Amino acid sequence: xxxxxxxxxxxxxxxxxxxxxxxxxxxxxxxxxxxxxxxxxxxxxxxxxxxxxxxxxxxxxxxxxxxxxxxxxxxxxxxxxxxxxxxxxxxxxxxxxxxxxxxxxxxxxxxxxxxxxxxxxxxxxxxxxxxxxxxxxxxxxxxxxxxxxxxxxxxxxxxxxxxxxxxxxxxxxxxxxxxxxxxxxxxxxxxxxxxxxxxxxxxxxxxxxxxxxxxxxxxxxxxxxxxxxxxxxxxxxxxxxxxxxxxxxxxxxxxxxxxxxxxxxxxxxxxxxxxxxxxxxxxxxxxxxxxxxxxxxxxxxxxxxxxxx
Numbered sequence: 001x002x003x004x005x006x007x008x009x010x011x012x013x014x015x016x017x018x019x020x021x022x023x024x025x026x027x028x029x030x031x032x033x034x035x036x037x038x039x040x041x042x043x044x045x046x047x048x049x050x051x052x053x054x055x056x057x058x059x060x061x062x063x064x065x066x067x068x069x070x071x072x073x074x075x076x077x078x079x080x081x082x083x084x085x086x087x088x089x090x091x092x093x094x095x096x097x098x099x100x101x102x103x104x105x106x107x108x109x110x111x112x113x114x115x116x117x118x119x120x121x122x123x124x125x126x127x128x129x130x131x132x133x134x135x136x137x138x139x140x141x142x143x144x145x146x147x148x149x150x151x152x153x154x155x156x157x158x159x160x161x162x163x164x165x166x167x168x169x170x171x172x173x174x175x176x177x178x179x180x181x182x183x184x185x186x187x188x189x190x191x192x193x194x195x196x197x198x199x200x201x202x203x204x205x206x207x208x209x210x211x212x213x214x215x216x217x218x219x220x221x222x223x224x225x226x227x228x229x230x231x232x233x234x235x236x237x238x239x240x241x242x243x244x245x246x247x248x249x250x251x252x253x254x255x256x257x258x259x260x261x262x263x264x265x266x267x268x269x270x271x272x273x274x275x276x277x278x279x280x281x282x283x284x285x286x287x288x289x290x291x292x293x294x295x296x297x298x299x300x301x302x303x304x305x306x307x308x309x
Contacts, residue, residue, distance in 0.1 A: 036069055036070050037067065037068075037069050038067070038068040038069065038084075038308065038309075039065075039066070039067050039068075039308070039309055040064075040065075040066050040068075040306075040307065040308035040309075041063070041064050041065040041066060041088075041306070041307055041308075042062070042063070042064045042304045042305060042306040042307070043061070043062070043063050043064075043304060043305050044061070044062045044063075044302060044303055044304025044305065045059070045060070045061055045062070045302060045303060045304075046059070046060050046062060046269075046300065046301075046302035047059055047300045047301050047302060048060075048269075048298070048300035049062075049092055049094070049103050050249065050269070050271050050300070052190060052192070052222055052224055052247065052289075053222055053224070053245065053246075053247020053248070053249060053271055053272075053273040053275075053289055054247075054273070054275075054289035054290070055271070055289075055290070055292050055293070055295060055298070056092075056103040056292065057092070057094050057103035057292075058094070058096055059094065059095045059096055060092050060093060060094050060095060060103065061092075061093045061094075061095060062090070062091065062092055062093075062302075062304065063090065063091045063093070064088065064089070064090040064091075065088050065089060065090075066086055066087070066088030067086065067087060067088060068084050068085065068086035068087075069084065069085060069086075070082075070083065070084055070085075071083040071084065071085050071112070082114060082115045083112055083113070083114035084112065084113050084114070085110075085111075085112050086110065086111060086112070086113070086137075087108070087109065087110035087111075088108070088109060088110075089106055089107060089108040089109065090106075090107055090109070091105065091106040091107070092104060092105050103143075103145075104143065104144050104145040105141060105142060105143045105144060106142050106144055107139055107140060107141050107142060108139075108140050108142075109137060109138060109139040109140070110137055110138060111135060111136055111137020111138065111165075112135075112136060112137070113133055113134065113135040113136075114133070114134055115130075115131065115132065115133050115134070116132065116134055117129055117130045117131075117132060129170075131170060131171055131172075132168055132169070132170050133168065133169045133170070134166075134167070134168050135165075135166070135167045135168070135169070135179075136164075136165070136166045136167075137164070137165055138162070138163065138164055138165075139162075139163045139165065140160070140161070140162060140163075141160065141161035141162075141163065142159070142160060143159040143160075160185070161183055161184075161185045161186065162183070162184045162185060163181055163182065163183040163184070164181070164182050164184075165179055165180065165181045165182075166179070166180050167179035167180070173197075174195050174196065174197045175195065175196045175197060176193075176194075176195055177193065177194045177195075177196075178191075178192070178193040178194070179191075179192050179193075179194075180192075183226070185228070185231070186226045186227075186228045186229060186231060187226060187227035187228045188224065188225065188226035188227070188228070188229070189223075189224070189225050189226075190222055190223070190224045191222065191223045192220055192221070192222040192223075193220065193221055193222075194218060194219065194220035194221075195218070195219055195220075196216070196217065196218035196219070197216070197217060198214045198215070198216045198255075199214060199215040199216075200213075200214055201213045201214060201215055211257055212256065212257055213254065213255070213256055213257070214254075214255045214257070215252070215253075215254060215255075216252075216253045216254075216255050216265065216267075217250070217251065217252045217253070218250065218251050218253075219248070219249070219250045220248070220249050220250075221246070221247065221248045221249075222246070222247050222248075222249075223244070223245075223246050224243075224244065224245055224246075224247070224289075225243075225244040226242065226243050226244075227240065227242050228240045228241075228242075229241045229242065229243035229287050230287040241287040243275070243287060243288065243289075245273050245274055245275035245288070245289055246273065246274050247271065247272065247273035247274075247275075247289070248271070248272050248273075249269070249270070249271045250269065250270045250271075251267060251268065251269040251270075251302075252267045252268055252269075253265045253266060253267035253303075254266065254267055261307055261308060261309045262305075262306065262307045263305075263306045263307075264303070264304070264305050264306070265303060265304055265306065266301070266302065266303025266304070267301065267302075267303070268299060268300075268301050269299065269300050269301065269302060270297075270298070270299050270300075271297065271298065271300075272296065272297035273289050273290070273296055273297070274296070275288040275289040275290055275296060276288055276290060276296060
C-alpha cells in the first residue's frame with residue numbers, strides 16, 4: 001500500500017506541476033467538453049508474445065483500449081503545454097494451454113503527456129525541439145492465470161507489479177522516442193529508445209488514394225537490469241536472481257486504412273537478445289529472458305484491427 005500511495009502522489013505532483021500556467025484568456029476553455037475526448041483501441045493476434053526482448057508465450061490474442069482528453073480548465077490557459085491526460089488497459093490472452101498461460105494478463109495504465117516548449121514556437125534557435133513531447137505515467141501489471149500446473153517462473157514473477165515510466169518523443173523526418181521504466185517489485189530498470197515511420201504507398205500516385213495503404217516499420221532497442229528478475233513468488237529456497245541483457249525488436253507492418261477512424265495492419269516481427277541460448281526453464285533456473293524455450297533470436301508475425309475517434 002505504501003508503494004501505491006507513493007506512486008499516486010508522484011503522479012499528482014506531476015499533474016500539478018504541469019498545470020502551473022498563467023490565467024486563462026479563453027473563458028470557453030473547459031476540460032469537461034466531451035467533444036475533445038479521444039477513444040482508441042485495438043484487437044489482434046500474435047504468433048509469439050514478446051515483451052522487452054523476451055518471449056513470454058506462443059500464440060496470443062491481444063487487446064488495448066485507451067481514453068484521452070486535453071487538460072483544460074476555464075480559469076487556466078494551458079495551451080502553452082498542450083497537456084493530455086490518458087488512461088486505459090492492455091491485455092494478453094494465450095490461445096493455447098501449458099506454459100502459455102503464465103503470460104495471461106490485464107494491465108491498466110495512466111499518464112499525462114505535454115509539450116514543454118510549445119509556447120516557444122518561432123522563438124527557438126532550433127525549431128525541431130519545439131515539438132518535443134514528454135510523457136510520464138504508471139502501469140499496474142496484473143497476471144490473471146490461475147493454472148498452477150501451467151506456470152513458469154514468469155507467472156510466479158510477482159503476479160502484481162507496479163511500474164513508473166518517463167519518456168520523450170520527437171517527429172523529425174522519423175518518429176524518435178526514448179523511455180525509461182522502473183518496476184518497483186522487480187527492482188528493474190528498462191531503457192528503451194525507438195524509431196519508426198509511416199510511408200504512404202499509394203498517395204504518391206494519386207491524391208484519391210492518399211493514406212489508404214501505408215508501410216509502417218519500427219525498430220526498438222533496450223537495456224534491462226533487474227535485481228529481482230525472478231520476482232518474489234518463487235519456490236522455497238530459491239533466491240532473488242539479478243539479471244541484465246540487451247535486446248532489439250523490429251517489425252514491418254502493412255496497414256490498410258478503411259477511413260480516418262479504422263484500419264487493419266499486419267506483418268513480420270523479429271527479436272534478438274544477448275541473454276543466452278539456454279535449455280528450457282526448470283524449477284531452479286536459470287532465470288533468463290529465454291527461459292521459455294531457449295530461443296534468443298527469431299521471427300514471428302502478428303496483426304491487429306485498430307480504431308480511433
